[in-house]
Amino acid sequence: MFTRNTINISNSFDQKEHVVVYHGSCLELLKQIPDRKIQLIATSPPYNIGKEYERKLKLQEYINQQVAVIEECVRVLSDQGSICWQVGNYVEDGKIIPLDTILYPIFNDLGLVMRNRIIWHFEHGLHCSKRFSGRYEAIIWFTRNTKDYIFNLDPIRIPQKYPAKKYFKGPKAGEYSCNPLGKNPGDVWDIPNVKSNHVEKTDHPCQFPVELIERMVLSMSNEGDWVFDPFLGTGTTIVAAIKNKRRGIGSEVVEKYVALANERIKKAIKGTLKTRPMNKPKYDPKDYNNKQAIPPWETNSDKLRQVELFAQTRSSLK
Numbered sequence: 001m002f003t004r005n006t007i008n009i010s011n012s013f014d015q016k017e018h019v020v021v022y023h024g025s026c027l028e029l030l031k032q033i034p035d036r037k038i039q040l041i042a043t044s045p046p047y048n049i050g051k052e053y054e055r056k057l058k059l060q061e062y063i064n065q066q067v068a069v070i071e072e073c074v075r076v077l078s079d080q081g082s083i084c085w086q087v088g089n090y091v092e093d094g095k096i097i098p099l100d101t102i103l104y105p106i107f108n109d110l111g112l113v114m115r116n117r118i119i120w121h122f123e124h125g126l127h128c129s130k131r132f133s134g135r136y137e138a139i140i141w142f143t144r145n146t147k148d149y150i151f152n153l154d155p156i157r158i159p160q161k162y163p164a165k166k167y168f169k170g171p172k173a174g175e176y177s178c179n180p181l182g183k184n185p186g187d188v189w190d191i192p193n194v195k196s197n198h199v200e201k202t203d204h205p206c207q208f209p210v211e212l213i214e215r216m217v218l219s220m221s222n223e224g225d226w227v228f229d230p231f232l233g234t235g236t237t238i239v240a241a242i243k244n245k246r247r248g249i250g251s252e253v254v255e256k257y258v259a260l261a262n263e264r265i266k267k268a269i270k271g272t273l274k275t276r277p278m279n280k281p282k283y284d285p286k287d288y289n290n291k292q293a294i295p296p297w298e299t300n301s302d303k304l305r306q307v308e309l310f311a312q313t314r315s316s317l318k
């Protein structure tokens with residue numbers, strides 16, 4: 001079904017298509033999708049923090065907009081389907097409001113059931129001086145109220161810590177105790193975010209890493225299923241879907257991001273898009289003898305001088 005080079009990118013929904021990129025609002029695209037057609041919805045909406053692609057709204061207005069999109073997403077969700085909503089914090093006057101806590105009641109009121117609150121941990125971001133620097137965001141995962149939802153654990157297992165460990169007593173004594181396919185990755189995902197040195201970096205300020213979405217695609221859908229991202233950005237969700245033989249559909253309002261998404265999706269179809277492989281160990285500069293990872297202030301006097309310079313910079317910024 002998925003022969004490379006034969007997939008077209010359509011701009012409207014049709015059950016026969018494999019890839020749909022809609023330039024416009026997600027509510028318009030959602031109107032084209034029949035009830036219960038989508039197996040997985042994986043997305044990251046605007047956080048209402050004044051990024052270049054959003055107008056900062058009063059919190060209640062933002063919530064109302066989210067309600068309208070989430071209601072439609074629930075309508076198109078298949079009986080065994082999943083919704084993963086990835087969000088960070090809304091920030092106002094230095095106060096933070098974790099968006100997943102204010103969005104949870106919306107899904108709950110629509111009859112969905114939360115299966116995990118996944119913490120996505122990463123290491124790069126703004127350095128705060130009046131609170132701890134934010135180094136995680138949340139993915140809230142919901143299904144319909146059924147035991148029958150799709151969850152494929154085997155394709156997303158990660159290596160065991162002690163694969164050679166054996167049972168030391170009981171009827172299985174002497175046999176290996178762990179699953180050779182690997183272990184459940186758990187609900188804290190340590191995946192590098194897409195900053196300047198990342199192989200997937202484009203001009204979008206907050207792209208998903210492909211491997212983050214692949215974990216959802218592989219575990220929460222089957223080959224040929226539809227995977228939908230209402231807030232498509234650079235097309236990452238569709239890229240992850242194509243890489244894993246699923247159908248991908250998404251909408252994006254900003255023209256330059258639609259262009260980026262189309263470009264990346266075409267490469268993904270041809271198999272030429274560079275992505276960071278799933279489960280690749282994180283880069284540790286010390287393992288590569290990277291000189292930048294060695295403190296240059298060997299002597300105490302150098303160190304004091306450096307501290308002094310930092311203090312001067314800080315006071316000149318006040």
Ligand SMILES: C[S@@+](CC[C@H](N)C(=O)[O-])C[C@H]1O[C@@H](n2cnc3c(N)ncnc32)[C@H](O)[C@@H]1O
Pocket residue numbers: 024025026027043044045046047053204206207208209230231232233234235236237251252253254257
């Ligand atoms: C957080 S970014 C998503 C980035 C995406 N996950 C990626 O990997 O590139 C949110 C995106 O939603 C788009 N957007 C905002 N409102 C929208 C709407 N009503 N319909 C469709 N897209 C929208 C923004 O332009 C922005 O690119």
